[in-house]
Amino acid sequence: MITTTSPAATPAPAGAAPSAALVAVRALRRRQGSLNLLLLALLLATTTVALGIGPVGVAPADVLGILGHHLLGTRYDAGWTRTEDVIVWGTRAPRVAMAVVAGAALGVAGAVLQALVRNPLADPYLLGLNAGASAGAAVAVLVIGAGSALALSGSALIGAVGAIVLVMLLGGVAGQRGPLRLVLAGLAVGYALHAVTNFLLFWSDSPEAARSVLFWLLGSLASVQPVMLLAATVATLLGTTALVLVAPVIDALGSGDDSARSAGLHPEHARFAVMAGTSAMVGVVVAAVGGVGFVGLVVPHLARRLVGGRHRAVVPASALLGALVLVVADTVARTALDPREIPVGVVTGIVGAPLLLVLLRRSGAQSL
Amino acid sequence: MIVADDLSWSYGEQQVLSAVALATRPGRVLGLIGPNGSGKTTLLRLLYGALSSPSGVVLVDGDPLRSLRPREAARRLAVVVQEAPGESPLTVAEMVLLGRTPHLSTFQRASAEDHDVAADALRRVGALHLADRAFAGLSGGERQRVLIARALTQRATHLLLDEPTNHLDIRYQHEVLGLLAHLVRDLGTTSVVVLHDLNLAARYCDDLVLLGPGGVAASGTTADVLDPDVLEPVYEIGVRRVEHDGQLHLLFSPSDPSVARPRAIQEALS
Structure with a gap:
């Protein structure tokens, strides 16, 4: 039986080496994590822009305002028109979602x-x-x-x-x-x-x-x-x-x-x-x-x-x-x-x- | 230890193995040898449960393999086989960490301790410097060593290998098998290895099972099985055994017409 007390588990003289491999693996994990966060940010930005694109253009700031109003119940701002509201929230949002x-x-x-x-x-x-x-x-x-x-x-x-x-x-x-x-x-x-x-x-x-x-x-x-x-x-x-x-x-x-x-x-x-x-x-x-x-x-x-x-x-x-x-x-x-x-x-x-x-x-x- | 009794297997009508029995002991390397098509790999697959023999039983440390759950079986048996060369997108470290899977629950992450086990295994096979390389980009010898490291990472008590020297040049053949023999003695692992080359078997195996047509032709210690009188009828080639530096070597002589011709041809001629 190989137990934790067997020679397999005892650290070899080159004790620094395994931690180097460990560091490499962890660095890779961190990089993967931050890349996924970057992709998420990119997706949110693209979605916002995409919601504004169409026959009636809506500025990204207004898109955010409209989304905030409907999703988070933030104040209705006069920065955008009723029509824009209907187009972004009613027409484009379901499609983009x-x-x-x-x-x-x-x-x-x-x-x-x-x-x-x-x-x-x-x-x-x-x-x-x-x-x-x-x-x-x-x-x-x-x-x-x-x-x-x-x-x-x-x-x-x-x-x-x-x-x-x-x-x-x-x-x-x-x-x-x-x-x-x-x-x-x-x-x-x-x-x-x-x-x-x-x-x-x-x-x-x-x-x-x-x-x-x-x-x-x-x-x-x-x-x-x-x-x-x-x-x-x-x-x-x-x-x-x-x-x-x-x-x-x-x-x-x-x-x-x-x-x-x-x-x-x-x-x-x-x-x-x-x-x-x-x-x-x-x-x-x-x-x-x-x-x-x-x-x-x-x-x-x-x-x-x-x-x-x-x-x-x-x-x-x-x-x-x-x-x-x-x-x-x-x-x-x-x-x-x-x-x-x-x-x-x-x-x-x-x-x-x-x-x-x-x-x-x-x-x-x-x-x- | 693995004890197998009355194993059999056939591919369609073709009976490859029948009534095969073998036993291994901890700290020893058991070699499976035999001509092409004698069922060496099939027998190994029966021993680790990739195939299930319609008859007989495989006991792993006394328990029938069939009764073990896959996870429990994986804690006892680690397998090194030739498959899916170069397809994996994983790095070497990730590949070796797969060996920890039987010890983790499905949703559990590998801990620092698991990483240490993996790094320790990589160091044992001399591949620690490859840790962050892509597995697919390794040479045959490096890949073999990494797969052995993955098996070691499993911390299984039995190590089963299918032609680990395949596609390796002569130096790596000895390196890989030398490593195996050393690990088995060092860790008290039970090992079963399928080998083609009889001289490698002579040097690195403690016991041998020689498969002939339909089943076991001979089994015993390496010195007993690698006997010209045993080998010649199975391989149908002239065999001479010499000792050099206390090491057993086999020389083959296909030119000897009395044994070089397949028996069927001899019979037709006589």
């Missing part, structure tokens, strides 16, 4: 899933989530003829949950082949459900309905339902907190199944639990905003470049960066071609694809 929440969820989910399947090209839709959600939405709009945005979101949620359950059943908890089976099941289910959606779009004789499904397929924050905003916020807060707490488990799973087992985990069970939780969070977000691409793929790579590989730092950094990216992308989406609106997924794709190439090129052999 949804961008923050959805971006955070996608960033976190991307980081976690990339680690779980040990593939830098994994994204939050890996398990067929957005295929399920869009199939659900397409059925609701094109087959049943549901009109409201809430009905669209509801059926999308049902579709996403259905897809996860199907993938988990096919990919199975059982088997000792690592995460590959789950990924293949996700691909298969994803292709099948995309085929359903495309067939419905193709068959539809209502261009209007097909257009609304298509817009949603590409991801859009144009019509934010308060209920969905609330649901997505709760899901993202719970999911992200839980994932930060189990970050060491994600680290261990990311180093390989045998390493995870050696760290005292049951790799299949742990991966299943973390994946199910992450997918549930993304499912709610996808139901609310559709399939916004590239955020969940690119943001984790950026986050790792900033704060290193430990998920206790990567998860919060991915949440903050994801929120930041989606707020900016959505601001571009709603203002660039004003008065027409670009689906936000198109913007993230245009910016994200080259960014991904640059990041992967830089990290070289390390991640690919």
Whole structure:
């Protein structure tokens, strides 16, 4: 038995050396902490500016005043007009809030899933989530003829949950082949459900309905339902907190199944639990905003470049960066071609694809 | 100590191991040797529970491995295997600290004491200076030493290694195994190591299990198992045993036609 009295625990002559390593680790932690604080400040500033941008421009100071008035009950100042108040608080705030929440969820989910399947090209839709959600939405709009945005979101949620359950059943908890089976099941289910959606779009004789499904397929924050905003916020807060707490488990799973087992985990069970939780969070977000691409793929790579590989730092950094990216992308989406609106997924794709190439090129052999 | 009895495993129809039994003792290195495909790695995976034998039992310090919770099993068994080379985004210190996971509750942070254990393990394998380097950026030898440090950080009583000398040049092969033999004697650890190279096995293992087709062909002390009469039929190659500086060495002679040809060919020719 190795106990604390064994030679292993007695400090060796070079007593100063371990504390040097300890100092290095602690310095890294401090740097990660301060980087995350910096990202938070950047996110708050960007959000404030984004709330002021649009057909009616509002100065950041007035935006802060309006937010303070509604959130903290500070005095109503005459510095801004009623119209500005309605535009910032009534129209833009829900949309920007949804961008923050959805971006955070996608960033976190991307980081976690990339680690779980040990593939830098994994994204939050890996398990067929957005295929399920869009199939659900397409059925609701094109087959049943549901009109409201809430009905669209509801059926999308049902579709996403259905897809996860199907993938988990096919990919199975059982088997000792690592995460590959789950990924293949996700691909298969994803292709099948995309085929359903495309067939419905193709068959539809209502261009209007097909257009609304298509817009949603590409991801859009144009019509934010308060209920969905609330649901997505709760899901993202719970999911992200839980994932930060189990970050060491994600680290261990990311180093390989045998390493995870050696760290005292049951790799299949742990991966299943973390994946199910992450997918549930993304499912709610996808139901609310559709399939916004590239955020969940690119943001984790950026986050790792900033704060290193430990998920206790990567998860919060991915949440903050994801929120930041989606707020900016959505601001571009709603203002660039004003008065027409670009689906936000198109913007993230245009910016994200080259960014991904640059990041992967830089990290070289390390991640690919 | 690990005692295994009546272990078996088959991949589909192919029976790789049947009725395998072995026992290890603290402070000794047990080597698993045998030709390609004889099931060395499979046996090791059975011993640490990555595979579960349909028959028999693995006892770790007297308790059936199957009855141990994963965390408890990880406190007793530390594993060094070849996997996921270079994919990890972690630094060396973070990688080694993963070894403390079985000792922490899920939500607990690593304490200063955990850092000391990790630093101590890194110093033991001579890799302390690598602490803040990226694991993915290390050479094969450095990586192997760091993985051994992670296993030591677990403070497990059993150390299981799968071909720790794989991809290492001759100097690092001896360095890694010398380190292992030293640690095992120093800490009273029980160690099981899968080895390909019989001369490395001769130098660094105390006991050997030789796997042949379908199961254990021989087991015992290193000097007993590394006998030409035992090895030749299993490896189908001429073996000569010499002693140099009190150290056992094996010389192989594939040119000897009586043993160089696989038995099937010999039978076809005769």
